[in-house]
Amino acid sequence: MFSRILSLSVFLSSILMAAGAFAEQRNGNVYGLPRCVTTTGMQIDEVMKIIFWLTAVVFVLTQGTYIYYLIVYRRRPGVPAHYSHGNNTLEIIWTTAPTIVFLALAIYGDRLWEDIHRPAPESALTVDVSSYQFGWQFRYPGISGQLAPMDVRKITPQNPFGTDPENPKTAQDVITTDLVIPVGRPVHVLLHARDVIHSFYVPEFRLYQDCVPGRTIGWVWFQATQTGDFQLACNQLCGTGHYNMKAPIKIVSEDEFQKWLTPRQQKNAGIPALPASTPVAAPSPAKAASLTMPSSGNTL
Amino acid sequence: MNNAAYNDSSLFHAPMVAEVSEHDHHAAPPTPPATCKLGMCIFLCSEALLFSGLITAYLVLRQSAGTWPPNFGDGIELPPMPKLLTGINTVILVSSSFVYHFAEVAVKKGKSGAGWMLLSAMMGATFVGLQCVEWTELYHEGLWFNKGGVYGSTFFTLTGFHGAHVCIGVLLILWCFFLQVTKGTFTPKRHVALENVGLYWHFVDVVWVFLYTILYLV
């Protein structure tokens, strides 16, 4: 019977879905999610799990019923179809029920969305991320603990970060091509693009944000929960080299982070290397205020 | 499992389709005027959305530029828009709508109306002419598609799109005029093309009132 084979296939795809999409977190297997290494990422995984189970149930119920009907109501000689134009009670039920479910999902999702985007804590390390065809540069605060002020309108190939050359802090900024961040401390990234739109995407962070030329995207911050090596990917089609526009990300302990950053800060400040244990000045809360472009409040 | 099941049962109503192909029933009457006008109105809805897209783009860009004309910090003074000249031009264009209406009224009364048609086409042409003068003027003051950033881009693009519509309108009106003069095509009973061109022309005028307000006045 065609109907049987047909139904079977539909059913099989349902099994595939359930088994496939959400097995355990991936550790070398191809079915699950990649590792999750940020606090917000875990919250996102939670929402995803809820939606997964919800849709899985809906899927199995609807497809199950559907297949059941396809088999039971296949044409049999002498059994005419039932003459019916519908049922208004049913219509009302299956309009209201999904409405409630969907609104609940929207509200739940949006509350987390708001939470994820609350202002970065003051203790956060601020890194200026600059994307271009086809690569990344990162700017860390210099010895003063503050990034040199910048203006997105001043970004040019000669002045890739749009900083003010007169400002003494500009020379102190530490500029790198890999993103090194301490575990456990919030990291606030300011996203910039020099030419076209690029995007800051790290699957293990559960984080995607476009970098828009002419703007500072200032609402992205995250806090890593594990150390390890990752890759930053540009996930917005940006031209020929898009597929290969990546940068290494290293999440290290706070100690190691200081060992990595301090000598660079000292070098830029013209100070001979100090003992590595000397703490650097804590980043000042005033850092964000030094941006001349408002990071949010755009109209689009 | 195949169509065999259907083939026999469909013998049932074979008679229902008898002899359709014998004679060709296609002396299709000309599309009725009401239908033609409906078609035109639907088309104008899509035109309205075209201009809405452009106007939205303008408003958004203007809003996010801060000051208007925008300040690029390069010390170049961008010229203001010539309100007065264009104001007169606006009056001309809007009046041409009324003039066109007189043409329709005349035709409905059984008169030719060709004079009104020609007059309104000439008013439309005057509008385009003055607009060209204005473009040249602004060009010499340092504003063009590629000068003055979004200030120049939006102004020339929006007025350009509209100007193209006016040109098409003028051509359509002239076409009506020639039809009327040479063949007397439009009669009190049948003048749907005239009405449709009228709808288009009024639409183009209304759009201009919007454009004049946002580009020049506010």
Place this chain on the structure above:
Amino acid sequence: MSTSLTHDSIAPVEVHGGSHHDDHGHGKPGIMHYLWNTDHKMIALQFLWSATFFLLFGGAMALAMRWQLGFPGHPIPVIGHLLPHSVVNDEGAILPSGYNVLVTMHGTILVFFVAMPLLIGVFGNFLIPLKIGAGDMAFPALNELSYWLFALSGVLMLSSFWVPGGAPGTGWTAYAPLSSVAAYNQTPMGQTLWCAALFVNGLSSITGAVNYITTVITMRAPGMTMFRLPLPVWAIFLTAILLILAIPVLSAAAALIIFDLNFGTTFYRPSGYGQPLLWQHLFWFFGHPEVYILILPAMGLTSEILSVFSRKPVFGYKAMVWAMIAIGFLGFIVWGHHMYVSGMNLTLSAAFSVSTMVIAVPSAIKTFNWMGTIWRGSIHYTVPMAFAVAFVSMFVIGGLSGIFMASTPVDLFVHHTYFIVAHFHYVLFGGSMFAIFAAVYFWFPKMSGRMFNNTLGWIHFWMTFVFFNLTFFPMHNLGLGGMMRRIADPTVYDCLKQLQPLNVVCTIGAMGLGLATLPFVWNIIWSMRNGPKAPANPWNSTTLEWTVSHPIPHGNFAVTPTVYHGPYEYSVPGLVRDFLPQNEKAPAHVTLEAH
């Protein structure tokens, strides 16, 4: 609209002599007959052949992409070195820039030159006049103009391959400023042609839509009230309204790209205080209604096919209509769900999430009513029915993955990954294309006067069904595994290397899917001429198109039919036959249930 506007009441308007003469190409033999023919049935066929060509072309590009993704850097076997050098290198392996071109042209062609013309150009043209009992469209000449504008836009689009710089590689979404600045995309001419092609294509859609709306409003046969319209007509009518409102916005936005590229304007360029996000807003204001433009007709066609082969009235006809109206309306206020993470205001994202969730409700209503339609039916398994049945399942899978992305935090993870690619192929291929296949088989007897080959049809169905799922289901996993879309070589990322086996599975599936299409194309070409002669009403359907027999004359109906009841009166108790055509009065002893 009341019945006072129907064909009959306006037909008597003066038939004046002179200007109108028979220019319908009727009776004119020779090539002109095919090139300029205002008969809606001919135009439908013109669209069918053109779109089939583009299906093979755009599909072949997908296969090339899949080859590169499954076996990155390996030369394409056999045909690799035949491809132009803007796409492949000397060995015949795909270049990164060539890959971008393939993605762009694949997406653009499948959406604008395959799915739209098939759903709207073919079935809109063929079915509307026949189903509402009209002789032709309201504006037959405009209708043919619409086809030729479409053809012209196709030529413009394809010609971009041969201009200096080659075809654009900026994605079917052509995000500015990549698309609007020559220095960034290196393909200013190709991109300009792309925009121009979409502009002309838009004109074609608008002229078509003006015709459909006017025809449905003014040319319905006596008795054919709006709530007696068959669902495909409702669907295409609503789609036409969406076209009228959405397409011009894309046209405006595309024109601005042309200006930015060629005249130095700065609409999308920050240096002149332009806004890159402006393009995205304009594009998606069009783009989201566009995806419903692609699914509404599919839903209408499927509803009818399910009803015919279940021998049951459509369950909840009115609910179906209102759900489509709701989809059409809400479709205009959800565009921001493509831009949650684009840098748009975050509060807006949250608001768009709510409207996006709400728009899933009418889809849910439709799904449940489809299930209601087959419930207690007498289901006949035919090739068109198989595709229609599979449509519902595939649409549900695609719709459910839409719910993931509609949730703002989840989109933070899955945006621009293969999860999205899986989503939209389930709704576009599993949805629109399956419905198109179903409809082509279903109306084939009416279009050609012949039956298609059943065996080939079943081969096509099973291969398509199996390979479709094999190709696109694993893409969910690829996406959740972090694989980005539009990358020419996933193996450059360490975390994606382990996913490569899945990519190979997708590629194998895609090859199978490509093969599956061949029996379909062969079937329609061959059966058009050689199939067994079809009876006038092979499926025992109730709607008006089945009351005329092949060859359907110019003007369709010898006598304008009168309609007595709704479209889907199947298995009415008390009748000998299990169907009651719309133009036949129910006998006195039979009462029809209100719907």
